[in-house]
Amino acid sequence: MRFVDEFRDAEKAQVLSGQIAALCEPGRHYSFMEVCGGHTHTIYKHGLEDYLPESVSLVHGPGCPVCVIPMGRLDDAIYISEQPDVIMTSFGDMMRVPGGKGSFFDSKAKGADIRMVYSPLDSLKIARANPDKKVVFMAIGFETTAPSTAMTVLRAAADGLENFSIFCNHVTIIPAIKAILDSPDMRLDGFLGPGHVSTVIGCKPYEFIARDHHKPLVCAGFEPLDILASIYQLMVQLRDGRCEVENQYTRVVPWDGNLKALQVINEVMELRPYFEWRGLGFISHSALKVREEYAKFDAEEIFKIPGIRVADPKACQCGEVLKGVIKPWECKVFGTACTPETPIGTCMVSPEGACAAYYNFGRFTRERVKEATRA
């Protein structure tokens, strides 16, 4: 139990742990999905599974935007970055993600001008400083980053910038949750709702989960106590036979979200008919594209991307991990061929990916030991 004392308020955590255990009905098993990669990170970092009874398990969801980008989209991005006079800009998180023909880092080593930025507004600045170049921003993320991309496009339009565009890969969380709920191999009792995505979209969009699928959801903060408190709230709902959307993270998440952020996303972007998610396949209305009114800022229009489709590596089971069907360490290549240094799958690349979190925080060893003990 070497993780137990690593965070403050460990005593409060023990109290919550006891309260959760007291709510477990004998013989019943409980599975809750944490949708957000930030939650996955906290759970592994602090060994929160050690605080839960054996009958409560956490399933790691698809909420890491780096992890769900299909390899083909990255190949398309690399194609753009190799066109004449292009400067590709990207968040650092994307640089090591392997596509079918290598990563941004590989392409940069071969001579493509690919630069890391903190903010899309930094890309805009690079565009202003390089009027003879075409500057493209690799736009990724859920609703937490989509408003920032939209605001940047609006700024580029207002400033009359001619050499800036975005390669839009923004995805939306609700259709992914819906796909998981509709998946025949999923058995879940409730959800920990994402924290920062909910800052933008609010809590209302989750109501269908309670109403139509009869599962409770609690929007959760990122600290260990937030997560345990949210699990407790889910257990109380199940005990009372309720299925509701609750907000544990009221300190940050307003019930209605950030209306201005939703408005700017809607101004600049619209839903695609469908989009491919790594491991989850094609999901209807699950991603955003640039509206026609802003087509001159749409790299997909400007560069006529090839629209490459690449099957995930056969050995890699990111799909099953993202759906929560298997634990990361149950993948055949986990920790052997696939490590954070030499990732095969996206879940091993991002520090918020379930596989990297497992690997980095030693959960792999713990689970194997547990398994061996049971056998």
Added chain:
Amino acid sequence: MCLGIPGEVIELLDRPDLAKVNVSGVRRAINIGLLENENVQPGDWILIHVGFALSKIDEDEAAAALAFLEGIGTAYTDELDALAESNIE
């Protein structure tokens, strides 16, 4: 990229959507245009994603979030390093 990091507004800048913000000692311009209806003022704490303030938070939450982020290690220091390289205008 996914980390929301808290910062304290130090001063409002010439553009109405920009403020100078202190994040763990790193002072940078941050876009506050998504909070245009919230009357952001110096002394306020905000939660920042990729150069944009997404919500106003109170000081206690900011302190708790900072303590948490400082405990998660490289994911946070990488984000701070990236912010330090940033030059939003």
